[in-house]
Amino acid sequence: MSAIKVIEREVLKEKPQGPMGFGQLFTDYMFTMDYKEGKGWHHALIKPYQNIEISPAAQVLHYGQAVFEGMKAYRQGDDIILFRPEENFKRMNLSNARLNIPEVDVAFLLDALQQLVRLEQDWIPAGQGESLYIRPFVIATEPYLGVHAATEYQFMIILSPVGAYYGDDQLMATRIYVEDEYVRAVRGGVGFAKVAGNYAASLAAQTRASELGYHQVLWLDGVEQRYIEEVGSMNIFFVMDGKVVTPELNGSILPGITRKSILQLAAYLGYEVEERRIAIEEVMNAESVSEIFGTGTAAVISPVGSIRYQDREVVINNGATGPVTQHLYDEYTAIQEGRKADPFNWCLKI
Numbered sequence: 081m082s083a084i085k086v087i088e089r090e091v092l093k094e095k096p097q098g099p100m101g102f103g104q105l106f107t108d109y110m111f112t113m114d115y116k117e118g119k120g121w122h123h124a125l126i127k128p129y130q131n132i133e134i135s136p137a138a139q140v141l142h143y144g145q146a147v148f149e150g151m152k153a154y155r156q157g158d159d160i161i162l163f164r165p166e167e168n169f170k171r172m173n174l175s176n177a178r179l180n181i182p183e184v185d186v187a188f189l190l191d192a193l194q195q196l197v198r199l200e201q202d203w204i205p206a207g208q209g210e211s212l213y214i215r216p217f218v219i220a221t222e223p224y225l226g227v228h229a230a231t232e233y234q235f236m237i238i239l240s241p242v243g244a245y246y247g248d249d250q251l252m253a254t255r256i257y258v259e260d261e262y263v264r265a266v267r268g269g270v271g272f273a274k275v276a277g278n279y280a281a282s283l284a285a286q287t288r289a290s291e292l293g294y295h296q297v298l299w300l301d302g303v304e305q306r307y308i309e310e311v312g313s314m315n316i317f318f319v320m321d322g323k324v325v326t327p328e329l330n331g332s333i334l335p336g337i338t339r340k341s342i343l344q345l346a347a348y349l350g351y352e353v354e355e356r357r358i359a360i361e362e363v364m365n366a367e368s369v370s371e372i373f374g375t376g377t378a379a380v381i382s383p384v385g386s387i388r389y390q391d392r393e394v395v396i397n398n399g400a401t402g403p404v405t406q407h408l409y410d411e412y413t414a415i416q417e418g419r420k421a422d423p424f425n426w427c428l429k430i
C-alpha cells in the first residue's frame with residue numbers, strides 16, 4: 081500500500097484537565113483505510129476525527145461483521161511507548177479470519193499506528209493509571225442485504241485518553257454475579273475472537289447484574305454451565321493455595337494480551353502459575369481461594385471483592401484488594417509506565 085496521506089485539521093481540541101474516565105473523549109485525528117474486493121486494502125489516511133458515513137444497507141448494521149481491538153500508549157518520561165501492539169494486530173487477524181473479513185497487514189498497521197500516536201502525543205496523559213486507549217476496528221460497509229461475506233470494509237483507529245475503567249479508583253474491588261442462565265460464548269462459536277457481537281450478547285446479563293447491585297457478570301461455559309470462563313469483558317484469575325490460576329483457553333475464552341502478560345509476569349516474580357478448568361463450586365467453596373481479579377487492557381487488573389452464585393455470596397479477602405493482586409498490579413503498571421525495567425521487551429518505544 082502507498083504512503084499514508086495526512087489531512088490536517090485547522091483547530092485542535094482542548095485537552096482534558098482532571099479525571100477523564102474511560103472512553104468518552106476522542107483525540108483530534110483518526111486513521112482509516114478501505115477494502116474492496118479485487119483492490120485489497122487501500123486509501124490509507126490520517127484525518128481529523130469525524131463521523132463516518134455508511135449506507136443504511138451496510139452489512140455491519142444487519143449481520144454484525146465487526147471486530148475490534150484495544151491497546152494502550154503510555155508516556156514514559158519524554159518517551160512514548162506502545163504496549164505489545166503487534167499482539168493486538170495479530171489477534172485482529174484471528175478475529176478477522178473467524179468473521180471472514182480480509183486479513184490486515186500487521187507491519188503496515190504498526191507503522192500507521194506509530195504515525196498516528198506520534199501526531200497525537202500531546203493527548204497521552206501523564207498521571208498514574210492514565211494512558212491513551214487505542215481502538216482499532218473493522219466494519220463491513222458493502223451495501224447489500226443478502227447474507228454473505230462483504231466485499232467492502234472500512235478499518236479505523238480512534239484514540240481516547242483514559243483513566244480508571246471503574247470509577248476513579250483503578251483498584252476498587254468489584255462485586256460479581258455468576259450468570260447461570262445466559263452464556264457468553266460456545267466452543268466453535270466466536271468466543272475466542274474479539275467480535276462486536278460477543279459484547280452485544282453480554283449486555284442483558286450485565287444490565288440484570290447491575291440492577292441487582294453487582295459490577296459485572298462472571299460467565300460460565302456454554303455446555304455444562306459449570307466451568308468459569310471470563311468476568312465482564314475481562315479474563316479472570318484466582319489466587320488458590322498461593323498459586324496464580326486462570327481458566328485454560330478452550331476456544332470460547334478470549335486470549336487476552338493482559339492475560340498472557342500477567343501469566344508471564346507472575347511466573348517471573350516467582351509465583352506458581354496454572355492454566356486449567358476451574359469449576360464454580362471450587363471457587364464458591366472458597367477455602368483455597370484467597371484472591372480473585374480480572375485482567376484486560378481497559379481495566380488492567382480489577383480486583384473482585386465478592387462473588388454471588390445462585391443464592392450464596394462469598395466475600396473474597398474481606399472485600400479488599402489482596403496482596404498478590406496488588407503486587408502484580410504494581411509491577412505490571414511500573415513496566416507500562418516506565419518506572420521499572422521491562423525484562424520482557426513488551427514496550428515499543430516510538
Ligand code: COI
Pocket residue numbers: 149150151279313376377378379
Ligand atoms: C479491553 O480491555 O480493551 C476491552 O476490550 C474491554 C472493552 C470492551 C472496554
